[in-house]
Structure formats: C-alpha cells, structure tokens
Amino acid sequence: xxxxxxxxxxxxxxxxxxxxxxxxxxxxxxxxxxxxxxxxxxxxxxxxxxxxxxxxxxxxxxxxxxxxxxxxxxxxxxxxxxxxxxxxxxxxxxxxxxxxxxxxxxxxxxxxxxxxxxxxxxxxxxxxxxxxxxxxxxxxxxxxxxxxxxxxxxxxxxxxxxxxxxxxxxxxxxxxxxxxxxxxxxxxxxxxxxxxxxxxxxxxxxxxxxxxxxxxxxxxxxxxxxxxxxxxxxxxxxxxxxxxxxxxxxx
Amino acid sequence: xxxxxxxxxxxxxxxxxxxxxxxxxxxxxxxxxxxxxxxxxxxxxxxxxxxxxxxxxxxxxxxxxxxxxxxxxxxxxxxxxxxxxxxxxxxxxxxxxxxxxxxxxxxxxxxxxxxxxxxxxxxxxxxxxxxxxxxxxxxxxxxxxxxxxxxxxxx
Numbered sequence: 001x002x003x004x005x006x007x008x009x010x011x012x013x014x015x016x017x018x019x020x021x022x023x024x025x026x027x028x029x030x031x032x033x034x035x036x037x038x039x040x041x042x043x044x045x046x047x048x049x050x051x052x053x054x055x056x057x058x059x060x061x062x063x064x065x066x067x068x069x070x071x072x073x074x075x076x077x078x079x080x081x082x083x084x085x086x087x088x089x090x091x092x093x094x095x096x097x098x099x100x101x102x103x104x105x106x107x108x109x110x111x112x113x114x115x116x117x118x119x120x121x122x123x124x125x126x127x128x129x130x131x132x133x134x135x136x137x138x139x140x141x142x143x144x145x146x147x148x149x150x151x152x153x154x155x156x157x158x159x160x161x162x163x164x165x166x167x168x169x170x171x172x173x174x175x176x177x178x179x180x181x182x183x184x185x186x187x188x189x190x191x192x193x194x195x196x197x198x199x200x201x202x203x204x205x206x207x208x209x210x211x212x213x214x215x216x217x218x219x220x221x222x223x224x225x226x227x228x229x230x231x232x233x234x235x236x237x238x239x240x241x242x243x244x245x246x247x248x249x250x251x
Numbered sequence: 252x253x254x255x256x257x258x259x260x261x262x263x264x265x266x267x268x269x270x271x272x273x274x275x276x277x278x279x280x281x282x283x284x285x286x287x288x289x290x291x292x293x294x295x296x297x298x299x300x301x302x303x304x305x306x307x308x309x310x311x312x313x314x315x316x317x318x319x320x321x322x323x324x325x326x327x328x329x330x331x332x333x334x335x336x337x338x339x340x341x342x343x344x345x346x347x348x349x350x351x352x353x354x355x356x357x358x359x360x361x362x363x364x365x366x367x368x369x370x371x372x373x374x375x376x377x378x379x380x381x382x383x384x385x386x387x388x389x390x391x392x393x394x395x396x397x398x399x400x401x402x403x404x405x406x
Contacts (some may be wrong), residue, residue, distance in 0.1 A: 023284055027272075027330075028328065028329060028330070029328075032328060032330075078271075078273060079273045080272050080273055080274045080275070080328075080330070080331050080334075081273050081274065081275045081276075083279075083328055083330075083331070084274075084275045084328060084331060086329045087327065087328055088326075088327075091326065095325050115273065116261060116273050117270050117273060121270060122270060122271055124266035125266075125268070125270035125271050126267070126271060128263060128264070128267045129263075129264045129267035129268055129271070132260040132261070132263050132264035132267070132345075133264055135256075135260055136257065136260055136261060136264070136290070136339065137343070137344050155271075182291070189302060194349070196344075196347065196348075197344075199347065200343050200344050203277050203343065203347070204264075204338065204341075204348060205268075207341050207343065209268070209272075209334050209335070209337050209338045209341065210272060210330070210334045212337065212341075212372075212375070213330055213333055213334050213337055213379065214330065214377075215377045216375075216379050216380065217330070217379065217383070220379075220380055220383060238346070242346065242350045245347065245350055245351075246350050246351075246353065246354050249350070249354045250354045
C-alpha cells in the first residue's frame with residue numbers, strides 16, 4: 001500500500017464524510033451511503049477502512065492505527081437530485097476521471113446548493129397528484145377541482161408548518177386536520193359529493209413513500225438500526241396523518 | 252375500466268410525485284413510466300384475480316424491476332425511480348376506512364380494513380425484496396459472462 005501524506009489523507013477523509021453527510025441528509029438509503037464511502041476509500045488506497053452509517057451520524061475509520069472520524073447529521077430533507085449528483089461525483093472519482101481535490105470542490109459546491117423545485121411547483125405537483133388519485137381511487141369527476149385545491153392547500157400547510165416548527169409529525173398532523181376539515185366543509189356546503197375519496201386523494205402527497213422504500217431496502221441489506229428507525233418514522237408519519245383525519249371525522 | 256385514462260393519470264401522478272421528491276429533471280418522464288407500469292400491472296392483476304394483496308405484490312415487483320433497469324441505464328441510484336412508483340400502491344383507502352370505522356366505534360370492520368392495509372404494506376415490501384434478489388442474481392450472471400468473454404475466468 002502506497003504511503004499517503006497526512007494532508008492528502010485528511011482531504012480524503014473530509015471528502016468521504018462530506019459525501020456521506022450530503023447523501024444522508026438528502027434521503028439516500030444507509031447502505032448506499034456506506035457503499036459509496038467504502039468505494040471512494042478503496043479508490044484512494046485505504047483498503048481496510050470501516051464505515052458505520054445511521055440516520056443520525058456517520059462514523060468512518062480509515063485504518064486500524066489512524067483516528068476515527070465522526071459526523072453528526074441534523075435535519076433530513078428529501079432532495080434526490082443531490083443524491084444523484086454526489087453519486088455521479090463519486091463514480092468519476094473511483095473511475096479516476098477526477099482528482100481528490102476536484103472531487104472535494106464539487107462536493108462542497110453540492111453541499112452549499114440545494115436543487116429543490118420552487119415551492120409553487122411542488123404545491124402544483126401535489127395538487128395534480130391529488131386530482132389524479134381521486135379518479136384512480138374511484139372518485140367522481142365532479143369532485144376533481146376540490147381534490148386539486150385541497151391537496152395543494154394541504155401540502156402547502158405541511159411545508160410552511162414544517163419550516164416554522166421543525167417538527168415533522170406535528171406538521172403532518174396539522175396538514176391532515178386541514179385536509180379533513182376542508183373536505184367535510186366542501187361536501188357539507190353542497191359542492192362536493194363524496195368526502196371519503198376527496199380526503200384519500202388529497203392525503204396522498206403526504207404519504208411517506210421514500211421512508212417506506214428506504215426502510216425496506218436497508219432491512220434487506222442487513223442495516224437493522226437504520227431500517228427500524230426509518231420504519232418507525234414512516235409509521236409515526238402515517239399515524240399522524242390518520243390521527244388528523246380521525247379528529248375531523250369524529251365531529 | 253378505461254385503460255388509456257388510467258395510464259395517463261398514473262403517469263401524471265408519478266411524475267408529480269417525482270417533483271415532490273425532487274428527482275433530477277431529466278428522469279421525470281422515466282419516473283412517470285415506472286409509476287404507470289406499476290399501476291397498470293396492479294390493476295390488471297386485480298381485475299383478473301380479484302386479490303388486492305397479490306396484485307400489490309405484482310405491482311411492486313414490476314416497479315422495482317423497471318426501476319433497477321432504468322437505474323443501470325441512467326447510472327443513478329435506484330430509489331430515484333422506485334419511490335414515485337410505489338406511492339399509488341400504498342393502501343390509502345383501506346387505511347382511511349379503518350380509521351373511519353374506529354371513529355364510528357365499529358371495531359370489527361376497522362380491524363378487517365387495518366389487517367388488509369397491513370398485508371398490502373407487507374406485499375409492497377415483499378415485491379421490492381423479490382425484485383432486488385432477482386436483479387442481483389441476473390447482474391452477477393451477466394458480469395460473469397462478460398468476464399468469461401474477455402478471458403478472465405476466476406474459477
């Protein structure tokens with residue numbers, strides 16, 4: 001194994017941990033983060049490195065006699081474009097198309113930016129998805145405008161409450177209460193026909209789809225800590241939505 | 252059942268979910284195609300055999316297979332393509348009905364719906380697992396074949 005100078009080794013460690021942090025914060029699966037970091041390490045001649053990733057932090061040990069580094073992961077927010085970009089940079093580093101310095105610069109660039117679609121487009125997408133699900137779940141055509149509006153409003157409320165309070169379950173709960181109230185009001189005032197399908201369609205954009213897929217894939221890869229914690233988060237989110245709807249229906 | 256309409260709606264819904272999950276812009280259309288194929292398989296299986304659990308399994312299986320193939324073609328992580336496709340299979344209406352029956356104090360009916368929702372969630376997970384295993388076996392087989400062709404035989 002070639003001797004690596006200390007400066008270069010620190011740069012390499014910074015680079016791997018940054019890549020892992022960005023991927024974990026943007027909603028990648030745990031096993032993919034570990035796999036990416038180990039591949040990058042092997043490409044930099046760190047053959048016996050170990051890596052342990054959880055949704056809350058990343059531990060990375062370059063070898064037996066070097067100190068282990070740790071990064072804490074704070075907020076997580078779904079931004080799959082960032083995952084794809086970090087993945088592309090790491091592929092190019094492993095293939096030798098980028099030097100370590102260039103890879104590190106690209107990683108910091110990705111970390112600084114976010115590639116989210118503008119909020120109005122996300123709200124519009126949620127509204128369109130709600131309207132589509134209304135028909136797919138067997139609702140009537142007359143209810144389409146209500147599902148479109150209520151789905152968009154519900155998603156917007158969840159996003160704003162999430163920014164204000166930083167508590168995800170509370171935001172989902174408030175969003176579900178708003179969706180339920182609006183749907184019942186629309187039907188009660190005689191415009192809408194069927195509150196059930198309107199609620200089901202409008203709630204769809206809040207469903208924790210990414211958490212479900214990640215939990216299943218992590219459990220399969222043997223990462224039970226992350227798999228169970230993501231599964232618990234998915235379950236709690238679903239429970240928050242259900243509780244919000246139930247409160248409205250009980251009146 | 253109106254096939255073109257359902258195909259179009261599921262395509263649109265999956266694409267919209269792609270925007271919510273913020274997937275890379277050039278994969279939005281393929282993401283919609285994944286959602287559409289999953290939903291059409293689910294619906295046709297459901298109409299043929301009338302079993303929502305098996306139908307969900309078939310839908311999730313197809314979603315994961317198509318997502319794996321697209322991930323190989325685009326050289327991107329597989330979840331980008333599978334998340335939006337999974338959403339239409341989520342047992343939203345059954346979970347809702349379970350919740351409503353609990354509120355109305357009709358617990359027998361509620362348990363019935365809740366168990367169905369749980370079984371369907373399990374079917375989604377099993378569909379993903381099966382597709383993953385099969386695709387891994389296939390990729391391993393393919394890699395060994397190319398290695399043989401190039402003359403590096405390991406055994």
